[in-house]
Every structure is written in structure tokens, then in C-alpha cells.
Amino acid sequence: MRAALVETANRPPVMRDIPIPEIGPDDALVKIQACGVCFTDLRILEGGIGRTFPLVLGHEPVGVVQEVGPAVTGVRRGDRVGVHALFTCGACSYCAEGQEESCDTRKLAGLAVYGGYAEYMRVPADHLIPLPAGLDFAHAAPFFCAGLTVYAGMKNGGLRPGQRVAIIGIGGLGHMAIPIARAMGAEVVAVTSSPDKAEVARKLGAQHVTSGKQAGDDLRDLGGAHLVVDTSGSWQAVQSVLPGLRMQSALVLLAGSGQWIEPPVPTSMIGGRQMRVQGSFFGSRTDLRELLALAERDNIRPVIETFPLANVEQAHAKVRSNQVRFRAVLTL
Ligand SMILES: [Zn+2]
Ligand SMILES: [Zn+2]
Structure with missing residues (x-):
């Protein structure tokens, strides 16, 4: 099969013919139709995460069994599916408590095992999630990391309707978080430093x-934020919204974004405002099923290239230079 293979760290993927994976008794072989590109893919390439090469990247794969x-x-055979790419054991204390994203032996496809930048992928069959009928493959792919990450982040942050x-x-993440938050019943304030994105955010x-510096005051004038989700990784951007946080609010920080030495919130503020700083990583299969149901109900679609x-x-170069509006998807 054709695959984009990363042969060693700091080298771009190259198209190679490699054997179609053999499946075990509990696996499925998925013929990949599309796979989203995540910033995490670039960090793996640059040797920032993981060290196992050769590797096929890709943790937003969708296709046909x-x-x-x-x-x-x-x-x-023939089912339209997406891959929940965090393969978990189902047996450890986290899996038993329904927190599979924290599984003791979790393996992210496209990092620890071969992912979706290829014609075929081997997947534990219980990590396949059916796609809603009206959702085409290319638009489905970004739900499997970008959408899932922000949905689970807001859910873990305790977001309730009316907040x-x-x-x-x-x-890539923020543009999906807006319609997803609306579907969860929230009032949404987009914080962006790009004037051209303001109109998009409203749409x-x-x-x-x-x-910018106005964000905190603007938020306070609206009554304050119950929840803040940072998808920017910008310490300054998080700082600028702090004055607009309500008492007992939560700040959600997503794993992988924002590599700061100092926490963005003063500890005095966390205590004084009875705040929570909530970390969130990826999401569970339950989260993904809930998210796809919301997407189907409210016709949520990512904006893709x-x-x-x-x-x-070429896709990686555009993602690296922040030129993609808003999620790059590889198609097969
Ligand atoms: Zn990702
Ligand atoms: Zn486990």
C-alpha cells in the first residue's frame, strides 16, 4: 500500500510502498479515505514527541471497514467509520473508571503505532466510531482530534447550557470549538488577535x-466568562482574558498547547476567585459519540482545506506557517 512514511526524526514523510498491515482477531482493517493534519504531527516530525521511527503519522483517520x-x-465490511486514535487497554483503573484518555498504557495512533497517512490502517475494532450518514469523510476527519479535544475540554471544564x-x-481547534460550544447551549465569546478572523468567528x-488587551474588560462587561478554553498557546492571550473571569470559573488548558514555564494564572487569583485550572487531553470514545451526535443534530462542519x-x-508547510483556514485534511 502507499503510505507517507517518516523514516527518521527531522525528515519529512516520503511516499513509500509498505505492506498492508495484518490484523488480529479483534482488529479491523480500515481503508482510509481522509486523515486530518494536526500540529502534533509536526511536533512528532521534529522529534519533540516520541522517538519510534519509521512511523506513519495521522490520528484523525476516517474510512471504510x-x-x-x-x-x-x-x-x-463496508461500514463508514472514524478511528478513535487513542488505543486503550480497557482494563486499568482509569479505563474502569471511564477515564480512558488517562489509560495506563494508552497508545496514540500516528505516534506509538502506525496512523492514518496511508491507504490502510489496522485498528482495534472497538475504537471505530460510526460516521453520521450526512457527514462526508473529509469533513468528518477533524472531529477525531481537533473537535474531540475542544469538546472534551469544555465538558471536563464543566460547561453547562446557558453559561x-x-x-x-x-x-484548527478554536474554529470548531465555537459551533460545538453553541451546540452545548453556551453563549460564545471568541478571542482573536486577527481582524480577518473576527467575521469568520461570527459566521x-x-x-x-x-x-487583545480589551478582552478582559469586554468579557467583564458581558457578565464574565464561566469557562475559558485556550487553543492559542499564547501566554499573553490568556493573561488578557483573566480580568473577565467570573468567580468559580474554570480555565481549560489543552495538553500540548502552551508550553509555559510560569502558570498563566496567579495562585492568589485561583484561591480568591475559587477558580479551577483544568487540564484536558484528547477525549474518550463516549465523548466522540456525543460530539458526533451534536454535529449531526446541529449540522456542525469544520472549515477544511x-x-x-x-x-x-505541502500540507505540512501550510500548517506550519499557519496559513490553513482552518484544518488541513489529507485525502486518499
Ligand atoms: Zn491532534
Ligand atoms: Zn487502560
Whole structure:
């Protein structure tokens, strides 16, 4: 099969013919139709995360079930599916408590095992999630990391209908967080430093848009944010919204974004405002099923730019330079 193979760290993926993976009794072989590109892919390439090469990247794969192992009952050949790419054990204390994103032996596809930048992928069949009928492959892919990460972040942050959420950064994650937060019943304030993204944020459903040093005051004037989700990784941007946080609010920091030495919130403020700083990483299969149900109900779609798999380098270059509006998706 054709695959974009990363042969060693700090080298771009190259198109190679590699064997189609063999599946075990509980696995499915998925014929990949599309796979989103995540900033995490670039960090793996640059040797920032993981060290196991050669590697096929890609943790937003979607496609059609080609073959299933003899013990598989939940899916069958021909099913349209997406891959929940965090493969978990199902047996550790975290999995038992329904917190599979913290599984003791979690393996992210495209990092610890071969991912979706290839014609076929081997997947434990219980990590396949059916796609809603009206959702095409290319638009489905970004739900499997970008959408899931922000949905689980807001859910873990305790967002409830009627609350006000500030979303910092309108990129691959932030642009999905706006309609998802609306679907969760929230009032949405987009925080962006790019004037051209303000209009986009409104089109995506944000009722308010603010930026820069004004953000904290604007938020306070609206009544304050119950929840803030940072997708920007910008220490300054987080700082600028702090004056607009309500008492007992939560600041959600997503794993992988924002590599700061100092925490962005003074500890005195956390105590004084009875705040929570909530970390969040990826999400569970339950989160993903809930998210896809919301997407189907409210017709949520990411804004994507597609590239054939063979043009993976071009896609990565555009993602690296922040030129993609808003999520790059490789198609096969
Ligand atoms: Zn990702
Ligand atoms: Zn586990």
C-alpha cells in the first residue's frame, strides 16, 4: 500500500510502498479515505514527541471497514467509520473508571503505532466510531482530534447550557470549538488577535468577538466568562482574558498547547476567585459519540482545506506557517 512514511526524526514523510498491515482477531482493517493534519504531527516530525521511527503519522483517520478479525462483532465490511486514535487497554483503573484518555498504557495512533497517512490502517475494532450518514469523510476527519479535544475540554471544564464561554484562538481547534460550544447551549465569546478572523468567528456562531488587551474588560462587561478554553498557546492571550473571569470559573488548558514555564494564572487569583485550572487531553470514545451526535443534530462542519496524500509536505508547510483556514485534511 502507499503510505507517507517518516523514516527518521527531522525528515519529512516520503511516499513509500509498505505492506498492508495484518490484523488480529479483534482488529479491523480500515481503508482510509481522509486523515486530518494536526500540529502534533509536526511536533512528532521534529522529534519533540516520541522517538519510534519509521512511523506513519495521522490520528484523525476516517474510512471504510475493509476486513474484520474473527472475534469482531461491532462493525462489518463496508461500514463508514472514524478511528478513535487513542488505543486503550480497557482494563486499568482509569479505563474502569471511564477515564480512558488517562489509560495506563494508552497508545496514540500516528505516534506509538502506525496512523492514518496511508491507504490502510489496522485498528482495534472497538475504537471505530460510526460516521453520521450526512457527514462526508473529509469533513468528518477533524472531529477525531481537533473537535474531540475542544469538546472534551469544555465538558471536563464543566460547561453547562446557558453559561458563557470564551474561546481563545480561532484556528484548527478554536474554529470548531465555537459551533460545538453553541451546540452545548453556551453563549460564545471568541478571542482573536486577527481582524480577518473576527467575521469568520461570527459566521461560525460566536455572539461576541474581542481581542487583545480589551478582552478582559469586554468579557467583564458581558457578565464574565464561566469557562475559558485556550487553543492559542499564547501566554499573553490568556493573561488578557483573566480580568473577565467570573468567580468559580474554570480555565481549560489543552495538553500540548502552551508550553509555559510560569502558570498563566496567579495562585492568589485561583484561591480568591475559587477558580479551577483544568487540564484536558484528547477525549474518550463516549465523548466522540456525543460530539458526533451534536454535529449531526446541529449540522456542525469544520472549515477544511484538502490535499492529496502525496502532497503531504505541502500540507505540512501550510500548517506550519499557519496559513490553513482552518484544518488541513489529507485525502486518499
Ligand atoms: Zn491532534
Ligand atoms: Zn487502560
